[in-house]
Amino acid sequence: MALMGSLLERLAARLEPMEVLDTHTHLVGDRLGAADFWELAHYFWLFRELQAAGYPAHAEELPVEARAEAFIEAHRASRHTMMNKALTVMLRDLYGIALTDDAASVLEADAVVRECSLKPGWAQQVADRTGVRRYVVNHPEHARFEGMREDALLLPRIDGRLSCWVNELLRSANRSATYERIAGELESLLSGYRKMGCPGIMTTLPGFEAATGKEYPLEGANRDELVAVMLHAICGTAYRHELLVQLFAGVERSWCSQPLPVNDPRRILKLAGLFDRYDSPFELVVASELNNLDVVQAAWTYPHVHTGGMWWFNFRTSTYKQVMQYRLEALPTLKSSLVASDSRCIEWTYGKIxxxxxxxxxxxxxRVAAGWLEEAEAAAVAHDWLYASAARRYGVEEKRF
Structure with missing residues (x-):
């Protein structure tokens, strides 16, 4: 036990300052930091855990003292959960504060967060503490990071366009003509992104029952088959413009009022026709636990397919460790990235990273204790998974390790 403790300490000392490339955020460049405590407390993932512990769904409508009381009760009841732990570390390391079982500590924390939000350079300080060298955003208007040394990397998301294009084809009386017009729009869009210097594009994927390895005639194709048709159009255009395609899958919203993970055993198989035809880089990010091995198998099969960060319901330490084992056994480390924080304020990138x-x-x-890796090898794995793999795919300058 003493030997393991010493090993953990040595590796922690090596990993803590390591650089990170955060491959998926919702950061907005002119308001990077949390303006108050409640922006931290009501972050979606923590909010879910608090709600499960009795926190009101519309807590923001309560008087601030009542909200603080409700928060501290839910915080106490969920203090063992993962996002609660992340909040505790965030408050301790970034703000030097700790919540107690007294609601007054919430109000005191709010005052500290508000004060820090006004400090010049606060966002850069948080990024430096976190080790993040670059962040990725998906909207052009969010990419200019005020007060930061470097702007965000931009991978424009086109899922809204994908849905619209499929609907247009579905309704069209002349699908061939409609497809030609859409193809022109797509060419112009991706050509523009290439000229802007974007390394790639990003889209979430709906659930669909069609195979990208099959040819579907436009006339008579159903919605799912038209999704496959448009995915080919998108990936083919991206290939011509040497753009990476980042695919997010595993969250579906059509079954009920809430987004839920769906472990479709053929989810990645349905995409294999794209990997066969276009050898430009793909990065696969999934939110459904049972698809994690499928993603590794796809990356093992296709040299140009890469495994991305953990998204939505996959962001749990137990799932992370299982996925790390899959990837370590099967893939070169430069084929895998770990971090997709999905954060909406820069402080939460600290907690999640x-x-x-x-x-x-x-x-x-x-792995080191079991004799599978040397310590230096373990540190090199961490460097690639946290930073170098994504940096290479996105064309970012790599730091020598």
Missing amino acids: WLVKRALTEFLAE
Whole structure:
């Protein structure tokens, strides 16, 4: 036990300052930091855990003292959950504060967060503490990071366009003509992104029952088959413009009022026709736990397919460690990225990346202790998974390790 503790400490000391490339965020360049405590407390993932512990769904409508009381009760009841732990570390490391079982500590924390939000250079300080060298955003208007040394990398999301194009084809009386017009729009759009210097594009994927390895005639094709048709149009155009395609899958919203993970055993198989035809880079990001091995198998089969960060319901330390094992056994480390924080304020990138580095340290320590890796090899794995793999795919300058 003492030896494992020493190993954990040594690896933690190596991983904590390591650079990170955060491959998916919702950061907005002119308001990067949280304006108050409640922007931290009501972050979607923590909010879900608090609600499960009794926190009101519309807590923002309560008087602030009542909201603080409700928060502290839910916080106390869920203090063992993962996002609660991340909040505790975030408050401690970034703000030097700790919540107690007294609601007054929430109000005190709010005052500290508000004060820090006004400090010049606060966002850059948080990024430096986190080790993040670059962030990725998906909207051009969000990419200019005020007060930061570098702007965000832009991978424009086109899922809204994908849905519209499929609907247009579905309704069209002349699908061939409509497709030609859409193809022109797509060419202009992706050509413009290439000229802007974007390394690639991003889209979420709806659930669909069609195979991209089959040819579907436009006339008579159903909605799912038209999704496959448009995915070919998108990936073919991206290939011509040497753009990476980042595909997000595994969350579906059509079954009920809430987004839920769907472990479709053929989800990645349906995409294999794209990987066969276009050898430009693909990055696969999934939110459904049972598809994690499928993603690794696709990356093992196709040299130009890469595994991305953990998204939505996959962001749990238990899932991370399982996925790390899959990837370590099968893939060169430059084929995998770990971090997709999905954060909406820069402080939460700290909390979520702390969780990733903690899980990664524990996983690598176990591999070293079992004799599968040397310590130096473990550190090199971490460097590639946290930064170098994504940096190479996105054309970012790589730091020598």
